[in-house]
Amino acid sequence: EGQLVESGGGLIQPGGSLRLSCAASGFAVSNTYMNWVRQAPGKGLEWVSVLYSGATTYYADSVKGRFTISRDDSKNTLFLQMNNLRPEDTAVYYCAKETFFCTGDCYEGFDIWGQGTLVTVSS
Amino acid sequence: SSELTQDPTVSVALGQTVRITCQGDSLGTYFASWYQQKPGQAPVLVIYGKNKRPSGIPDRFSGSRSGNTAALIITGAQAADEADYYCNSRDSSGNHLVFGGGTKLTVL
Numbered sequence: 001e002g003q004l005v006e007s008g009g010g011l012i013q014p015g016g017s018l019r020l021s022c023a024a025s026g027f028a029v030s031n032t033y034m035n036w037v038r039q040a041p042g043k044g045l046e047w048v049s050v051l052y053s054g055a056t057t058y059y060a061d062s063v064k065g066r067f068t069i070s071r072d073d074s075k076n077t078l079f080l081q082m083n084n085l086r087p088e089d090t091a092v093y094y095c096a097k098e099t100f101f102c103t104g105d106c107y108e109g110f111d112i113w114g115q116g117t118l119v120t121v122s123s
Numbered sequence: 124s125s126e127l128t129q130d131p132t133v134s135v136a137l138g139q140t141v142r143i144t145c146q147g148d149s150l151g152t153y154f155a156s157w158y159q160q161k162p163g164q165a166p167v168l169v170i171y172g173k174n175k176r177p178s179g180i181p182d183r184f185s186g187s188r189s190g191n192t193a194a195l196i197i198t199g200a201q202a203a204d205e206a207d208y209y210c211n212s213r214d215s216s217g218n219h220l221v222f223g224g225g226t227k228l229t230v231l
Contacts, residue, residue: 035220037222044207044209044222044223044225045211045222045225047211047219047220047222050220058218058219060219094165094166105154105172105173106153106172107154107171107173107175108154108156108172109156109170109171109172109177109211110156110168110211111171111177113165113166114165115165116165
């Protein structure tokens with residue numbers, strides 16, 4: 001089935017940096033699409049970034065140039081390096097495994113989620 | 124602003140059928156996936172692709188698509204279905220994913 005466990009959240013001042021980790025078990029992060037999704041307090045879900053199995057990356061406009069997604073295959077762990085943090089980056093950050101396959105039509109969805117880690121950007 | 128539009132709130136009587144809709148230009152090309160989120164919990168995938176349910180999701184959950192509108196249908200809503208529901212799909216570029224604003228479902 002698989003499991004994801006995030007860590008690394010906390011309180012950080014505006015302009016600071018933080019690195020989130022997402023340890024995977026039961027599957028290899030190198031063989032699948034891995035995403036970060038965030039949720040500000042009381043708000044909806046916001047997609048942040050994806051790392052494809054071939055190492056292609058994409059970012060939401062709101063974080064492009066400030067956040068970097070990466071992985072360590074030997075540790076089966078996904079990362080999100082967050083620089084120049086802003087108060088509006090305050091959110092619970094989830095990592096999510098994306099299942100993707102095509103049989104004529106293409107099917108995709110986030111089938112495994114972590115429990116989330118809270119990032120608070122405040123002075 | 125979100126490229127996928129959902130009604131903020133929907134209500135349904137216990138045991139009745141409810142449709143939660145998601146509208147966006149990209150849905151004419153890409154299927155939506157649907158997520159259920161209860162307070163303090165991570166989202167759970169309930170429908171993806173052309174009406175596919177992950178294992179463990181009750182068969183009262185189904186999905187449909189017509190033009191640029193996707194729908195999550197709950198047939199015989201239960202009290203346990205009261206939650207926030209989010210649709211997700213690719214944006215018009217095809218490279219980014221986007222969530223709808225979410226629908227809070229109340230079971231009366």
